Amino acid sequence: MQSGSVTTPFGRRSISLAHVRGQLRTAEIKSGKTVDKWKVFRDACEARSVLGIQDRALAVLDALLTFYPESELSEENGLVVFPSNDQLSVRAHGIAGTTLRRHLAALVDAGLIQRKDSANGKRYARKGNAGTIEEAFGFSLAPLLARAGELAHLAQQVAAERRRFRATKEALSICRRDVRKLLTAAIEEGAAGDWGRIEGMFLELTGRIPRTPTVADIEPILDEMQMLREEIINRLGIQENSENMDSNAVQNGCHIQNSNTESIYELEPSSRIEQGAKPSPEIRPMREPIKAFPLGMVLQACPEIRDYGPNGAVESWRDLLSAAVVVRSMLGVSPSAYEEACGILGAENAAAVMACILERAGHINSAGGYLRDLTRKAERGEFSLGPMLMALMRANPSAGRKCRLALNRKNAAVPASYGT
Structure with missing residues (x-):
């Protein structure tokens, strides 16, 4: 189990109770637990909308992981990396210093990394007589190891929600196309029915679709649009069985x-009035x-x-x-x-x-x-x-x-x- 007590950041940086709970959670990592660092990074990328972080913050996290020498995160190999801001900026594709610090703070707030600051705020490692690192100060990657399962679950949820949104949006597009073309055919070919009222319902439904919809926005619209399509098909089917469409079109x-x-x-x-005959009141x-x-x-x-x-x-x-x-x-x-x-x-x-x-x-x-x-x-x-x-x-x-x-x-x- 990870030893060490809760630490606070150097200088004017404050600490929140959420940061304290995160450090306590990482202290409970099971002994021998390991996880592929790039797999957990991909999960964090997939779940970024849930975590509330931007792409640039993920680029900084990617750069931090490159300073970790092993391919798997584990307590036995240590979980603290200590690059300088200059080194980190180079590996983060030349990101500016102020932007770098802002995204590092965002990663801390999202619970993906933790600060382990030294007494003077510098990042470094202290080695023992055998040349091994005894203690390091910088950024701890322990949250990634502790939350690996949670991040994988969040990534699966986001992917499933994206597939659901795509399928729902496609179904709405197809149903909307069907209703529009069925209405056009019914009106142009003179099918009997209150097509003006039905078209008004169709326009009202399409007007409710937001510019950037979510699944919650379009699912009820899809249900109503499908009901409208069924009503149109039923009306056309009844008319086809009762009388000839062409005769209706001529009458209308x-x-x-x-x-x-x-x-x-x-x-x-x-x-037509015969020559010399007076038209009856019924005949124009x-x-x-x-x-x-x-x-x-x-x-x-x-x-x-x-x-x-x-x-x-x-x-x-x-x-x-x-x-x-x-x-x-x-x-x-x-x-x-x-x-x-x-x-x-x-x-x-x-x-x-x-x-x-x-x-x-x-x-x-x-x-x-x-x-x-x-x-x-x-x-x-x-x-x-x-x-x-x-x-x-x-x-x-x-x-x-x-x-x-x-x-x-x-x-x-x-x-x-x-x-x-």
Whole structure:
């Protein structure tokens, strides 16, 4: 057993009761106990977050261990090393003196080393007649020997926690991707369901993920995200068994017939009236289809919509439709209002209108009411998307110069009736 009483540090350095308990613990090391010094050092590195020490402090500990001549720590070989600050700084990769002293104090506070100061504070060893070291003053590595088992256990716990965090984070990423793509497919293909409410739940969950999460942060979010994914899959499964998806998409008016960005998207009229016959109250007269414009023109007139696309970009009509759903939820537009707009304007035009509303959100009191008003005007043949885009281009001259000529040619016959 290690002999020697509790010692106090030299000079103005104070000693705490924790330091005293650490010295008493090292005095109880079992006789003959040994441990590989580099194994216990690796364990201390693995458990550094629990011990509360930095990488530079571990570099200093590594340098201290190089002054211990044997590969295994044991009482029989002595446990005190006594390098000067200059020697220690060289082996610690040239660390500055003030930084060296700060990290030595951190190692003492973490209970990895102990000070064994001489009467004058110098570090040295006193040898006997046989040339063997009888007593040494410097830094004792006894805590590493005494805490070897504890450090190994801490290292295993940290490694297991890291694996658990990695697995949980990967599972959340996969589940988040599944929910996003299932929602997009359900909305774009016109599946029946309250997808706006479900999307709101999804956005709320993703908004709760912190920038630097821990396992405790993401585990409850993962549980809720998995439940949301199961709900979506169950709804889609029930619908597939009950009716054909394509017919639902046509009834909702949100099925995409043509995703070519240069094509004109036209709606089939809701009813056809025979020549000379009066329309019944249930049948609305046929109206002119709303013209669709190239995606590039819409994005130049409404650049803000890009931020809400998948991965922060809009590169296709499919991306614009997804972004419009996000914006619709953000601006508080009800799912019924947006579905009605899809039915009257067409899916692509409704998405373009949402992009325009986003651009002018600061001037519109109620985005939902404004969308319904535009939809009613379109149903009466009093609304066209061209003047709206032109107005936004006039407000954004850099975008307008690129496409004004093309829009003027396309909308030469459309009256400028757009207004707020």
